[in-house]
Amino acid sequence: MERPDPPEHQPGLSSVTMRKRTNPQEDCSDFKSRKLSPDVKITEAPDAPKSEPGPSCVSLKSDQSKFFIFNFKGTKPAPAEKDGQESLQHDQQHQTDLDSVFKMLEHNIITFVKNELKKMQNDLNPDYSECQRDEEEVFDSEEEKQRRSSRDAFRKLAVNLLRIMKQEELADCLQSKNPDPLCENTIKCNLKKKFQCVFEGIAKPGTPITLNEIYTELCITEGGIGEVNTEHEVRQIEMFSWKPNRPETAIRCENIFKVSTERDKPIRTVLTKGVAGIGKTFLTQKFTLDWAEDKTNQDVQFIFPFPFRELNLLKDKKFSLVGFIHHFFTEIKEAGIFNFKKFKVVFIFDGLDECRLPLNFHITEILTDVTESTSVDVLLTNLISGKLLPSAHIWITTRPAATNQIPAKYIDMVTEVRGFTDPKKEEYFRKRLRDKEEANTIISHIKTSRSLHIMCHIPIFCWITATVLESLLKTKQAGGKLPKTLTEMYIHFLVVQTKLKNIRYDGRAETDPLWSPASRKMIEALGKLAFEQLQKGNLIFCESDLTECGINVREASEYSGVFTQIFKEEGGVYQNKVYCFVHLSIQEFLAALYVHLTFTNSGINRLEMEQMASVQTGESLIQNFYHSAVDKALKSPNGHLDLFLRFFLGLSIPASWDLLQGLHTQTGISSQINQETVKYIKEKMNGTLSPEKSINLFHCLNELNDDSIVKEIQHHLSLGHLSKVILSPAQWSALVFILLSSKTGVDVFDLRKYSASEDALLQLLPVVKACKKAQLSGCNLTERSCEALSSILSSQSSRLRELDMSNNNLQDSGVKLLCVGLGSPQCALETLRLVDSLFQEIWIFHNNCHYFIDFKMLFLLWCKL
Template sequence: MKFSSQGQEIQQNTRTRQCLTSLTSLTSLTVKKQGKLCITEGGTGEVNTEHEVRQIETFSWNPNRPETSIRDKPIRTVLTKGVAGIGKTFLTQKFTLDWTEDKTNQDIQFMFPFPFRELNSLKDKKFSLVGLIHHFFTEIKEAGICNFKKFKVVFIFDSLDECRLPLNFHITEILTDVTESTSVDVLLTNLISGQLLPSAHIWITTRPAAANQIPAEYIDMVTEIRGFTDPQKKEYFRKRLRDKEEANTIISHIKTSRSLHIMCHIPIFCLITATVLESVLKTKQAGGKLPKTLTEMYIHFLVVQTKVKNIKYDGGAETDPLWSPESRKMIEALGKLAFEQMHKGNLIFYETDLTECGINVREASVYSGVFTQIFKEEKGLYQEKVYCFVHLSVQEFLAALNVHLTFTNSGINLLEEEETDSVQTDESSVRQFYQSAVNKALKSPNGHLELFLRFLLGLSMPSNQDLLQGLLTQTGISSQINQEAVKYIKERMNGALSPEKSMNLLHCLNELNDDSVVKEVQHQLSSGHLSKVNLSPAQWSALVFILLSSEAGVDEFDLRKYSASEEALLQLLPVVKALFISKVWKVHCYSCLSRLSGCNLKERSCEALSSILSSQSSRLRELDMSNNYLQDSGVKLLCVGLGSPHCVLETLRLADSLLSGCQITGTGFTSLATALRSNPSYLKELDLSYNHPGNSGMKLLSALKEDPHVKLVILW
């Protein structure tokens, strides 16, 4: 039989099948084709409250992180996470192709791929599991196959983040009969939870933000695709560009821009970068100056694609005006669609979504046919057309362009909660427009406006407006307005913001061509006086930016080098997370982890470090918090992480050579004992010297030493 996946038909053998059970192959393919794969077990993990680019930034910090092999054990359900455009769908398609060509997983008799974008169209219909399979795979129906219990069956549910079905695993009817009809959402929840056809294997792919829709107890293993490593980026550009000198120029250039370097972990952004830089190098646009910010890169990409349209589709010449009325109409329509669907959280659009934005299906087909590298039309198994931008960042750029165009043309601020009449865009209203955009992005609980804000601020730069001359009207924004925006952002950075939000504002300053804060901290760092200076919150963010941008990385984290204080630890938490979560620490690296001792750490530090210990990706083996004023309350918070099944800590030091101790009494010892019984597998050495356990504490520790399940070997 044949089925279509992202518009590409794949010839099936007589058995309808695809792949998954050999998860070792999953690791191999992902590393070879799509970069590093981090494997964790036991559930979907924490809820992400940051933009995906921030997650990529965390992954990119340690380019030499080792891979974790997948253990050979029986599993039923696997969830593969990865940010938009990282290669999740490609991975399922590649396995489909390998399986159909008899290259792998030949012990699987049936494999059924069900992209959520296809299942969305069945929202108001009822099916049995057998009926659903027969609906999509007519050859199975014609063969009269209705009993799948005696076969090895794999279901692939691709792109959970695109699901518009109300998946409710807590309040749902129980379904065990594969021939009983029900709504598609109930059918899926029972299949995933194992109530229906428990012998089947399930593979789900999703963006991280949607992973928590599946309860952890229904997931046996979580895998994560993290994109291209630095060597793979180089390999991509050298294969993509025939001119070796051009390829080397591009590779060197992306290293000079933190924003570009981060985004190039996404394969499709490498394509965008190569397309733009190759064009700029050949045409010597902007005096040969290569784009260094994200806004510049996406503006150039839009210009390149518009030129292709004008020459390839409209029969124009290279010297013709870039922005024809038709091209302007297309970009404006796509910008409106991008903004309205971004506001709703949608990456995939259906005919009804297009209609709401004033685009009919014929126009959408034209747009996808002309701007093929920006907007695409796809047909799935059910043959219903769906539409999407080639990547989330392209949608966010066009959304920002739409908001900018609307404001400059009519004075209407689309970011306002209530619709306003058009107003004159004087300096006061322009100033308010950008300040409200910053505030709106900072209030976003999941950081979904962060990249959008970078683009919007970048579009305010006169140099970027020059690149889009003919599409954008000159706003008359003075350099004073831009400087006021810079000043306002710095004020917000010095307020009460999380390190992640402050870091994004630092990227916003970069889009406004301001690197003053970074240079200030670089000067203090190079002079060796940083620990003697009281840094502002903005400067702390700059320090994080510098440390994470260091190509050499940080092999030893010594908190006292920056400031022996709890504030320093909390401000540098993104660096600490990158060190302790992204890298596998070995036992002999004790010196790297002992530099938290004697730093005036208290409860808040314990809570922060506890979250690292309990992270699915935690690789922290040794932790020394000696000579700090933790007390029982701090130890109790630390033990939340210590007792987590994800904690792999082997050595914990809470001692004090100054005889004052960490002030841990029997209450704290009780917390430690409880944590060790919850997670007895790893901790081998515990140093509690010069604390005050009392008789009750001593009895608890003695009992731990005798417990055969607890691995504790050395107890001080």
């Protein structure tokens, strides 16, 4: 039987249609632990007056209802009728309880919505203080977690509804004040996975090392306007050893955007420069990882790191800023975040020197809308210049030669990564090497070689050194003799990597011959690539560059420490692959090795653009080979072939040939030819070379194991009569080399100790640039000296703080030249003495202010710039 439909005139009735229960014994009164079946349909009747509540009615349309028999006359029901009545009463009670629960649920939902909407309105009210918000709710941890989850879901719904209502500004404001914690946590989790393990020297192959475990603090100095230094980066390191210009401005990476007391405006854009391998990328990874691990900068909502080498692959793509972020960070898109101006966001662009996008800040189109699509280069220029999302913080890293790609007016602060200080070098080796005895041996060894010790300011060279020396100490292949020159170190590095490749990929035994036909072919191909791309000035190559040199991409990647694929396959985003050597110095070494092997194996000189027929044979041909290399390096602009020449000459000595035995066909270069090369270099040093080029030739002599000139100068210095000796230009260069090599440095330089003459000063200018105080009083200086010193004063890399030029015949013309340097924004000189120097009057230009000073009555000028 079916119960008749309820009378329509009764108010307040509701009708529930219930599907058949699969288990008749199931307890339907347990509302707290059970959910309603999807088949249950609840429909509300029209609102009724509260004064006339009516009963509810249940219609049971299932097979079970046929067992229900009702007695309408009051007679004693049959057993089946009794069971049916009890079941009906049970279902009626169930419906009553359900109504009660849902009425309470409705009340709670309405109360919750009203409260949350009120809080949202307060959040959007600028007059509502933060302290009032903080006092609104204090929950137990579990209750707070549940409430927060509900609130986050409701606020996300509210933001979406505001957007549907076209209230974009309110939606953005509400979303920025209450960012999705799940989205932020997801980004942090993903960045943590990405950066918590690193591969020293290589991007993919190898054994991962925890960044926090291996990271050694780098020295970062603040200051400068990003001037371009086009010298070879190794020259920059070696010329002035490691001495920060302004140690008082050293900063920590986590404070990169913190405003110092000396600044009166916030820092938006930071440019960090540093030579290749100095640790710029590790620095940005450490900054990001510390944020992701909730250690630092927790006032930042989002950090978005982008390597330029990956952005190059999007050269032909178009994005809006929102689409650009969503493309790389899908978590942001899934969270529904489309506007970032209310968030504190940091964009990190790593490796500006590797950028192949046409960043034109002068004629680029202006873009202010974050939803407008454009090319990636226009997007970046507008973002960096502050036209697009001016509230964002921008951090850019680059090698020094590329600093001028961004106009100085768009940079709020320039910092420089200086690498490891001497104590940090030791700390690195002790972290890198578990064996304390090995670490102590390596630290002691690098202190015995100036070249190695200076190069270890570069973290990646520390990795190369540790890789080589650890291997040699364990296998005792060096016979008790560890490498002391750069060439020896890099030969050992190549040997170690080749041996690893043979064992790991070729399945060969450690005792098998090192150089197989396949490994020789690969080294020659890598060398050809290195040389040809070095000639073009390229550090990044595409796959076609490799195939042109006969390189199989898979085989090249097997030399994991030498050659690495810097393309990352993440989410199928990238379609092209780009490649590079681990470090510029490795490319230069392989290029020198290639030129050397080509000549010794076939007699072809790759350094000569046109191979011309020559009557030279035998030793004269070999001598010309080395002489041409010296000449080519001396003609290269800014010393770009300095390190190449050093490796090239270092490969000619017998020790190098022994280490490379099996890679070449000849037995070695005669000692006579090496002596002729030494003689030729000394002749060049006695010519009219710049001090920098002369010093590099000293490094070349060191690679050739010749230190005769240095010993001569050391002998004169020990006798104390150097000022009485007439020195050749080569000997002057040797003196510079010795003074700059001093472990204690040259804080105070007194020209009179060496020679009180203008010629001596011009020879020793690199020392003046590296010292803090220069005593040049009474040294017969003229206008010529003032011009040279002005260049030093205007250099950002100068350490000079105090200059005494008293008792010299400078004249007005000389002081005018000196004042050009004083007026440079780079000038850091604090004290200038001009007692009894012959001049009368001069204009001084400093910081765009003009000062006329009458010197007729003055003997001392004290400048605090």
